[in-house]
Amino acid sequence: MNRAAPIIALLLVLGGCQRYATPGETHDGGGAPQTIALGSQSMTLPTETVVLPASAEIISTNCTACHSAELILTQPKLKPEQWAAEVTKMRTAYKAAIAESDDPKLVAALVALQGGAAR
Amino acid sequence: MDDALRQQIGRRGALALGAGALASSPLWAQSLVDLGFSENDGRRPLTDAFPGKTGMILQRTRGPLLETPMAAFDGALSDNPATPNDRFFVRWHYADIPLSVDAAAFRLQIKGAVTRALSLSLDAIQSLPAVEIAAVNQCSGNSRGLFAPRVPGAQWGNGAMGHAVWTGVRLSDLLDRAGIGAGAQHVRFAGLDRPPGDAPWFAKTLTLAQARSRDVIVAYGMNGVQLPLLNGFPLRLIVPGYYSTYWVKALDSIEVLTAPDTGYWMDKAYRVPTAPRASVIPGAKDFPTMPIGRMLPRAFFTKADAQAVRGIAMGGDAGVAKVEWSIDAGKSWHAAQLGRDHGAYGFRRWAAVLPRGSHTVAVRTTNLRGVTQAADPIWNPGGYMRNVIETAKVTVA
Numbered sequence: 001m002n003r004a005a006p007i008i009a010l011l012l013v014l015g016g017c018q019r020y021a022t023p024g025e026t027h028d029g030g031g032a033p034q035t036i037a038l039g040s041q042s043m044t045l046p047t048e049t050v051v052l053p054a055s056a057e058i059i060s061t062n063c064t065a066c067h068s069a070e071l072i073l074t075q076p077k078l079k080p081e082q083w084a085a086e087v088t089k090m091r092t093a094y095k096a097a098i099a100e101s102d103d104p105k106l107v108a109a110l111v112a113l114q115g116g117a118a119r
Numbered sequence: 120m121d122d123a124l125r126q127q128i129g130r131r132g133a134l135a136l137g138a139g140a141l142a143s144s145p146l147w148a149q150s151l152v153d154l155g156f157s158e159n160d161g162r163r164p165l166t167d168a169f170p171g172k173t174g175m176i177l178q179r180t181r182g183p184l185l186e187t188p189m190a191a192f193d194g195a196l197s198d199n200p201a202t203p204n205d206r207f208f209v210r211w212h213y214a215d216i217p218l219s220v221d222a223a224a225f226r227l228q229i230k231g232a233v234t235r236a237l238s239l240s241l242d243a244i245q246s247l248p249a250v251e252i253a254a255v256n257q258c259s260g261n262s263r264g265l266f267a268p269r270v271p272g273a274q275w276g277n278g279a280m281g282h283a284v285w286t287g288v289r290l291s292d293l294l295d296r297a298g299i300g301a302g303a304q305h306v307r308f309a310g311l312d313r314p315p316g317d318a319p320w321f322a323k324t325l326t327l328a329q330a331r332s333r334d335v336i337v338a339y340g341m342n343g344v345q346l347p348l349l350n351g352f353p354l355r356l357i358v359p360g361y362y363s364t365y366w367v368k369a370l371d372s373i374e375v376l377t378a379p380d381t382g383y384w385m386d387k388a389y390r391v392p393t394a395p396r397a398s399v400i401p402g403a404k405d406f407p408t409m410p411i412g413r414m415l416p417r418a419f420f421t422k423a424d425a426q427a428v429r430g431i432a433m434g435g436d437a438g439v440a441k442v443e444w445s446i447d448a449g450k451s452w453h454a455a456q457l458g459r460d461h462g463a464y465g466f467r468r469w470a471a472v473l474p475r476g477s478h479t480v481a482v483r484t485t486n487l488r489g490v491t492q493a494a495d496p497i498w499n500p501g502g503y504m505r506n507v508i509e510t511a512k513v514t515v516a
Contacts, residue, residue: 040219041222045180
C-alpha cells in the first residue's frame with residue numbers, strides 16, 4: 001500500500017485531472033504539498049549610483065532621502081500644480097520635513113528637471 | 120502603442136544601447152528595455168544586481184521596484200505558466216526593508232481581539248496543515264505608465280505581476296487557534312518593513328469575512344522553495360483574486376480589530392473610484408472612493424511575430440472562461456487555444472493561429488463571472504486597475 005501510493009499519485013498527475021484551484025488540493029507534484037525548508041537569509045542590495053544634476057540641489061535635499069533619483073527622473077511630465085500636490089502629499093501624509101516656504105522653488109526645480117511643464 | 124507592445128514583449132529585446140546612455144540608469148545596469156510610454160520615456164535598465172534576481176527591469180533602487188520583462192512570461196501552450204522566483208517582480212514602499220531574517224528567532228504575532236494572543240515560530244506554523252494555491256500576484260498599479268493622461272507614481276509597464284504556487288497555512292486556521300474575540304470585524308496585517316521618520320507604518324486590512332476565506336493563506340513557500348527576501352521571506356499573506364497591496368510581505372503581525380482600520384494605507388492610499396471599472400473623467404476630483412479590492416480579467420501578449428502569437432491570461436477574481444482574438448478591430452472575435460487551467464487565480468496560457476497577412480490583433484479575456492475586457496481606456500488618478508484590451512501588430516507570412 002505504501003509503495004502503491006506514489007504510483008497512484010503519479011497516475012493521477014499523468015491523467016491530467018489535477019488542478020490546484022483551492023488550497024488543500026494537490027498540484028503538479030501530486031499528493032500533499034511538498035515540504036519547504038526554511039533557513040535564515042540575508043542580502044546586500046546594490047548601491048545607488050544615479051544622482052540628480054547639481055542644478056537640482058533643492059530636490060536632492062528634500063526628496064532623495066526617501067526616493068532614489070531614478071524614480072524622480074522617470075516621472076511623466078507633470079504640471080506645476082500636480083508637482084505641488086505631490087509635495088503637499090509628502091509633507092501631510094508621509095510627514096516629510098519640507099519647509100512650506102521652499103515649495104515654490106521645489107516645484108519650479110521639479111518642472112525644470114523635466115525640461116519644462118506638461119502641456 | 121503597438122510599437123510599445125513589441126518592445127515590451129522583447130521582440131527587439133534589450134536594446135543594443137549601453138544602459139549608461141540613460142541618465143536614470145545606474146552604473147551597474149546591463150542594457151535597456153523600452154516599456155513604450157507616451158512621452159518616449161519608457162526606457163529602463165535591465166539588471167542582475169539584486170540578490171536572487173536575474174534580468175529585471177529597474178524602476179527604483181531604494182526601496183526596490185523591479186519589473187518582470189514580458190519575455191520572461193513567454194512559453195509554449197503546454198509550458199507551466201509559473202513565473203520563476205528569480206524573475207518575479209518586486210515592490211516595496213519604503214527603503215527600510217528586511218535585509219536579514221533569522222528563521223529560528225522569527226515570530227508571527229497574532230493579537231488584538233482574540234481569545235489568546237499567539238507568538239508563533241516558523242516551526243509552529245509549519246506544523247499546521249499545509250495547503251497550496253496557484254495565484255497571480257499583481258500590483259494595483261500594474262501598467263500605470265500606460266495611462267493617458269499620465270499619472271505620477273511608479274511607471275510600471277505590464278510586468279508588475281507574476282504567477283506562483285504558494286505553500287503555507289490557511290489564515291483561518293491561524294485565527295481559529297487564536298480564537299476570534301467579541302466584536303471582531305477586521306484583520307490588519309503588517310510586516311518587517313519600516314517607514315522613514317514619522318511616515319505611516321505600512322499595514323493593510325481585510326474584513327473578517329475576507330480574511331476567513333479558505334483561499335487566503337499565510338505562505339512560507341513560493342514555487343516550492345522558501346520566499347526570496349525581496350518577495351517577503353519568511354511569510355507572506357496571499358489573498359488570491361485581490362491586488363498585491365494586500366499581500367503583505369515579511370508578515371509578522373496579524374491584529375484582529377473591532378473597528379475599521381482608519382490608517383493611511385486603507386483610508387487614504389490605494390483607493391479607487393466606486394464607478395464601474397474604477398474609471399472617472401481624467402482630472403476628476405472629489406468622486407466617491409473605496410479601497411482597491413478584487414482584480415479584473417486581463418490578457419497579455421508574450422510573443423507576437425511571424426512564428427507565434429501567444430501570451431498569458433488571468434481571470435482576476437475568477438477563472439478564465441475564454442480568451443478571444445480579433446483582427447478586425449473587435450467586430451468579430453475568435454476563440455484562442457488555451458493552456459492548462461491552474462485554478463481560479465492563476466495565469467492561463469493562450470495562443471492564436473492567425474490567417475496570413477498583416478494584422479493588428481487584439482486579445483481579450485472573459486472570466487467565469489462573465490466579466491470581459493473592454494477596449495476603451497480607463498482613468499483614475501492613482502493609475503490603478505488598468506485592464507484595457509491589449510493589441511499587437513503582426514505579419515503572418
